[in-house]
Amino acid sequence: MGIKILTEHINVPGIETLEVYRKHGGYRSVEKAIKTMTPDEVVEEVKTSGLRGRGGAGFPAGMKWSFLAKPEGVPRYLVCNADESEPGTFKDRVFMEKNPHALVEGMITSSYALGANTSYIYIRGELLFILRILEKAIAEAYAAGLLGKNILGSGYDLDLHVAPGGGAYICGEETALLESLEGKRGNPRNKPPFPAVKGLFQSPTVVNNVETIASVPWIVNNSGAEYAKIGIGRSTGTKLISASGNINRPGVYEIELGVPVEEFIYSDEYCGGIWKGKQLKAVVPGGSSVPILPANLIMKTAAGEDRLMTYESLSDGGFVSGSMLGSGAFIVFDEDQCIVRNTWNYARFYHHESCGQCSPCREGTGWMERVLHRIEHGHGHQQDIDLLVSVAKQIEGNTICPLGDAAAWPVASAIRHFREEFEWHIKHPQEAIAPGAVYRGQLAATTV
Amino acid sequence: MAETINAFKFSDKALAEIQRYISHYPEGRQKSALLPALHVAQAENNGWVSPEAMDAIAEILNIQPIEVYEVATFYTMFNLKPVGKHVLEVCRTGPCCLRGADQMIETFKQKLNIEEGETTADGMFTLKPVECLASCGTGPMLQVRETYYENLDSEEAVDQFLEMMRNKEVETPEWAK
Numbered sequence: 001m002g003i004k005i006l007t008e009h010i011n012v013p014g015i016e017t018l019e020v021y022r023k024h025g026g027y028r029s030v031e032k033a034i035k036t037m038t039p040d041e042v043v044e045e046v047k048t049s050g051l052r053g054r055g056g057a058g059f060p061a062g063m064k065w066s067f068l069a070k071p072e073g074v075p076r077y078l079v080c081n082a083d084e085s086e087p088g089t090f091k092d093r094v095f096m097e098k099n100p101h102a103l104v105e106g107m108i109t110s111s112y113a114l115g116a117n118t119s120y121i122y123i124r125g126e127l128l129f130i131l132r133i134l135e136k137a138i139a140e141a142y143a144a145g146l147l148g149k150n151i152l153g154s155g156y157d158l159d160l161h162v163a164p165g166g167g168a169y170i171c172g173e174e175t176a177l178l179e180s181l182e183g184k185r186g187n188p189r190n191k192p193p194f195p196a197v198k199g200l201f202q203s204p205t206v207v208n209n210v211e212t213i214a215s216v217p218w219i220v221n222n223s224g225a226e227y228a229k230i231g232i233g234r235s236t237g238t239k240l241i242s243a244s245g246n247i248n249r250p251g252v253y254e255i256e257l258g259v260p261v262e263e264f265i266y267s268d269e270y271c272g273g274i275w276k277g278k279q280l281k282a283v284v285p286g287g288s289s290v291p292i293l294p295a296n297l298i299m300k301t302a303a304g305e306d307r308l309m310t311y312e313s314l315s316d317g318g319f320v321s322g323s324m325l326g327s328g329a330f331i332v333f334d335e336d337q338c339i340v341r342n343t344w345n346y347a348r349f350y351h352h353e354s355c356g357q358c359s360p361c362r363e364g365t366g367w368m369e370r371v372l373h374r375i376e377h378g379h380g381h382q383q384d385i386d387l388l389v390s391v392a393k394q395i396e397g398n399t400i401c402p403l404g405d406a407a408a409w410p411v412a413s414a415i416r417h418f419r420e421e422f423e424w425h426i427k428h429p430q431e432a433i434a435p436g437a438v439y440r441g442q443l444a445a446t447t448v
Numbered sequence: 449m450a451e452t453i454n455a456f457k458f459s460d461k462a463l464a465e466i467q468r469y470i471s472h473y474p475e476g477r478q479k480s481a482l483l484p485a486l487h488v489a490q491a492e493n494n495g496w497v498s499p500e501a502m503d504a505i506a507e508i509l510n511i512q513p514i515e516v517y518e519v520a521t522f523y524t525m526f527n528l529k530p531v532g533k534h535v536l537e538v539c540r541t542g543p544c545c546l547r548g549a550d551q552m553i554e555t556f557k558q559k560l561n562i563e564e565g566e567t568t569a570d571g572m573f574t575l576k577p578v579e580c581l582a583s584c585g586t587g588p589m590l591q592v593r594e595t596y597y598e599n600l601d602s603e604e605a606v607d608q609f610l611e612m613m614r615n616k617e618v619e620t621p622e623w624a625k
Contacts, residue, residue: 075474087541087580094585120472125487125525126537126581129594132622161472166483166523169579183482183509185522201477244584245546251585288542288580329584331543345542349579355522 002256003230005218005238006211010098016133018140021101029109029217030146034154037220042113046216048224050236055081055172055209056287056327058311062224067196068114069204077205078116079181080107080213082123082130083165083172087288087349088329091240092210094252096123096130100137104160106213108146109220111158114206118159122181124172125165134162169353173401174207176355187357188401209327211240231257235310239328241270246334248272261285261307261314262299264330271332278334279447282417285314286326288346289406291413292339293323294446319413338438339421343414344372350407361404364395368411375422378429385422389415418442454493456500458508462488465623466508478509482519485509486526491593491621495535495574496527524578532567532574534613537591541580544587548601552588553577555606572614593619 014020021027033042047062068076080103084092096103103121111119123131138160141147149157163181165171171180175189178200199205215237219227228236235257244250247265249272255264264270265280274280283298284290300307302321307313314325333342351365368391371384392408399405415422421439425432432439458466465488469481485508489501502516509516520526527535538553553564556575560568567574583589586598592613600606 084582085580088543088584089580090582090584093582118474124582125483125523126578126591128487128621129596132594159472163469163472163480164484164487166486166519167525167578168523180483181480182477183479183511183515183519185519201474242584244543244587250547329543331546331584333546337546342542342545345540345545349541352579 002254002259003238004254005230006095006102006214006240007099007252007254010095015099016101016137018101018137018144021099025221026101027105027108027146029220030105030112031152033109033112033220034152034156039113039115042109042220045219045224046113049219049227050224050231050234051212051215051219051227052235052311053209054211054215054239054327056086056289058325061208061212064196064208065114065206067194068206069197070115071204075118075201075203076114076116077200077203078107078111078114078119079177079200079205079207080119080121080210081172081174081177081207082121082127082210083177084127084210085124085169085172086327086329087346088244088284088331089242089287089327090244091242091252091328093127093130095214095240096127096210097133100130100134101141102214102217103134103210104137104141104147106216107160108141108151108158110208110213110216111160112156113216116206117157118161120181120200121160121162122171122177123162123164125167128164131162131164138162168355169349170355170401170403173403176401177207178205185355187355188403190400232308232310233312235312235325239309239325241309241328241330243271243330243332245332246275246278246337247332248275255309257310259309261309264309265332271330274332274334276334278336279443280332281335281337281443281446282333282339284323284329284331284333284410286324287329288331288349289409290324290326291319291322291409292417293321293413294417294442296446296448297321297417298323299448319409319416323413335440335443336436336438338376339414339418340372340376340425340432343411344369344376346410347372347407350403354403354407358399358404360395360398361407364391364404365407367391368407372411375425378425378433380422380426380429382426384426385415385419417446454498454500456489456493456498456504458489458492458504459624461624462492463508466505468623470509479511479515482509482511482516483523486516486520486523488621488623490526491624495531495533495593495618496529527576531576532571533618534572534592534616535574535576537576537578537581539579539581539583539587539589539591540577543580543584544589547587549588552590552600552606555603559606559610573610594621595619
């Protein structure tokens with residue numbers, strides 16, 4: 001049992017109400033920050049904590065905050081990215097649904113640190129039911145004097161609003177999110193200028209993930225140095241992991257960064273092992289965009305060290321033998337899952353979600369989907385595997401936003417680690433298209 | 449002026465809801481309320497957004513109709529054609545498929561005798577495949593209006609769900625209550 005920073009009180013009955021939330025120490029960070037600290041002191045604590053962006057990129061949050069431009073007379077904004085759309089990721093949804101005040105508190109304390117007087121939570125449109133929950137919590141906070149004019153008599157003013165999206169994965173990319181928040185199509189912006197200089201309404205803006213913002217109150221209450229003691233190396237603190245796929249106990253788990261992957265998969269505290277007593281085949285450890293790894297490489301690095309749930313350990317070996325922590329969406333595949341089918345499914349997703357702005361992504365994602373579709377359905381050509389590798393390579397790095405990379409990596413990594421399975425589909429189409437057919441030739445070599 | 453086929457007028461409650469969103473943004477930035485307004489319009493218009501509804505939004509937000517059309521066509525939640533009473537937005541993305549989403553969708557197709565994107569002859573159900581709904585730990589699942597229905601991992605679960613929905617009225621959004 002590790003320390004619980006985000007989920008300690010998440011199952012307390014009534015925690016979604018201000019009264020119960022306050023009884024469990026809620027909103028202490030607002031009082032402490034506003035009454036006893038300068039905004040810069042709060043930023044310093046977050047820097048010291050080593051907290052990294054929890055949306056997927058893992059960029060140090062305090063550093064991101066310190067880049068915020070502060071021209072005289074221009075408003076600054078904090079925007080919470082609650083557009084959680086990465087396949088496999090559902091931690092923010094569960095967190096906001098159960099403990100909305102924890103996000104509201106984080107928004108107030110963080111807005112104070114950044115000098116924002118209006119802040120927004122942009123939530124994906126499918127989660128309108130959670131928008132209602134957040135709005136209820138916000139109304140309670142206004143009534144208690146924690147939002148609005150002159151918060152707790154300090155002279156600091158803050159308005160907080162929730163804005164819904166309309167169904168578009170791309171709006172999780174921060175500049176597309178800002179476009180959407182302005183009532184436009186979610187086409188990512190060219191950078192620079194970065195949002196820290198020109199973001200929402202052309203004003204300096206910080207965009208942070210739900211979990212990042214929700215981690216700030218603990219840091220303010222306990223100090224950045226205390227937070228930095230949790231975890232390993234540059235992976236400080238705790239992380240919410242969305243565990244899904246063929247495991248006994250799917251769900252959201254808060255872990256101290258550094259838990260061994262093997263423990264995470266097999267311990268009853270977390271995933272509880274592979275369901276139905278089956279064998280583990282592969283894991284996508286950080287959301288659909290990150291490279292898939294076969295069982296042997298998710299358990300141990302190429303150098304034979306135990307793989308840990310940290311930014312560094314999961315990416316050890318680069319893309320040759322490693323992957324990424326990403327958003328912490330841990331998708332587990334048992335021996336009966338077909339990698340080709342799954343890769344086609346992901347390719348279809350990225351094609352569907354490409355905004356169409358950049359040709360390599362707009363054309364390339366559709367191309368990959370079509371090629372994978374024909375391999376999966378028994379019409380693959382000998383040269384298709386190399387074609388996929390080539391298309392993926394030409395998308396990667398050649399687009400305005402990272403969706404291009406996100407579309408390329410799953411395809412490239414599936415072929416890198418499961419090439420035999422693709423070849424089998426092409427060489428034995430009749431066998432491969434039989435219902436429930438799965439290639440097992442590689443299983444023994446990659447099982448631990 | 450051509451005769452309007454889908455004449456549309458916002459209710460007072462809907463107008464108040466759109467105004468509430470407009471008030472969240474700085475002066476002159478009322479266009480920011482466009483996505484919320486489209487959600488409101490869809491709820492008011494039997495689950496889809498008609499050209500007339502989009503024109504009404506353009507008028508309220510004081511923007512060009514094309515600015516509404518280009519946004520409504522970008523986001524997948526907005527239905528631009530009439531739909532059934534209950535739109536079953538079934539998740540078809542990878543993590544749900546690991547728990548049987550493909551079978552769930554097949555079962556719906558068989559039970560309702562429709563293909564993806566179609567509406568049943570009685571106008572009760574539209575089957576709309578969608579991408580990941582952030583419910584991967586409780587898949588296979590689907591969404592109807594503002595409610596998630598999870599763990600539909602057997603034929604019995606699908607049967608029970610359909611039976612329940614056949615007797616269910618369309619949800620009233622919070623602002624319309």
